[in-house]
Amino acid sequence: MQIKQLETVVGLPLFEQIGKKIYLTDAGREMQAYARRLAQLLGELEEVMEGFKGVRRGRLAVSVVTTANHFATRILADFASRYSGLSLRLDVTNRESLLRQLQRNECDLVIMGQPPEAEGLAAEAFLPNPLVVIAHASHPLASMRQIPLARLADETLLIRELGSGTRGAALRFFKSNAIRINLGMELRSSEAIKQAVEAGLGIAVVSLHTLELELAAQRIAVLDVEGFPIERHWYLVQNKDKRLAPAAKAFRDFVIKYAEHHGRLPELSP
Numbered sequence: 001m002q003i004k005q006l007e008t009v010v011g012l013p014l015f016e017q018i019g020k021k022i023y024l025t026d027a028g029r030e031m032q033a034y035a036r037r038l039a040q041l042l043g044e045l046e047e048v049m050e051g052f053k054g055v056r057r058g059r060l061a062v063s064v065v066t067t068a069n070h071f072a073t074r075i076l077a078d079f080a081s082r083y084s085g086l087s088l089r090l091d092v093t094n095r096e097s098l099l100r101q102l103q104r105n106e107c108d109l110v111i112m113g114q115p116p117e118a119e120g121l122a123a124e125a126f127l128p129n130p131l132v133v134i135a136h137a138s139h140p141l142a143s144m145r146q147i148p149l150a151r152l153a154d155e156t157l158l159i160r161e162l163g164s165g166t167r168g169a170a171l172r173f174f175k176s177n178a179i180r181i182n183l184g185m186e187l188r189s190s191e192a193i194k195q196a197v198e199a200g201l202g203i204a205v206v207s208l209h210t211l212e213l214e215l216a217a218q219r220i221a222v223l224d225v226e227g228f229p230i231e232r233h234w235y236l237v238q239n240k241d242k243r244l245a246p247a248a249k250a251f252r253d254f255v256i257k258y259a260e261h262h263g264r265l266p267e268l269s270p
């Protein structure tokens with residue numbers, strides 16, 4: 001109905017149907033390009049207006065990868081307690097969908113693993129993010145030292161869903177070391193992966209940041225596997241051209257300071 005209304009206002013067809021598919025007409029394509037520029041300008045206008053409000057009355061939209069949720073919520077809670085008038089939005093999703101959000105300018109700042117290069121993004125590493133191999137605490141490999149990487153080919157590896165950064169990094173690592181891995185069940189979060197590992201369904205590669213409780217309770221063991229941990233980092237990412245409002249700038253500085261002071265990783269037993 002809205003399309004019809006728009007076509008009536010413009011006085012030109014903007015879409016045409018060929019068979020079952022709908023295509024933009026030449027006029028439709030022009031309209032789309034202008035509409036995008038207008039949406040961009042409106043977004044910028046909103047950001048400039050936010051700037052006038054300062055940190056205390058501003059708005060902040062942060063999106064974080066599922067795996068970073070553990071510490072990101074803590075940082076955000078601490079930040080929010082200092083700026084009570086601030087309106088905050090936190091979205092937790094996987095890497096692919098974060099990249100889409102950045103592309104569509106749907107959030108101010110993102111916390112994720114290394115973003116792809118050449119996507120108009122500015123990225124700043126602020127915390128190490130080692131990926132380790134985990135197994136059930138009474139798994140036979142749990143007591144072994146210097147496990148050869150090839151030994152993992154005899155195990156079932158539980159894996160995160162397509163689009164997860166952890167999945168991508170783990171599979172790239174095994175491929176570059178020519179290890180053929182037995183892929184087991186696919187699960188959508190580190191929490192679900194850990195539960196499945198605890199239930200003895202297989203081993204997995206996860207961020208050490210997600211293991212605080214399980215290691216303390218000795219429910220899960222980090223395996224001493226050749227080539228591990230995979231050294232990664234957490235990044236603060238934003239669109240290069242995005243003018244950050246004071247609230248977003250303050251949050252960026254806060255995250256970097258927070259990581260310097262509280263960014264300790266869970267201890268591994270020797």
Ligand code: PGA
Binds near residue numbers: 067095160
């Ligand atoms: P994930 O993110 O939760 O998508 O696996 C981790 C990452 O980007 O490194």
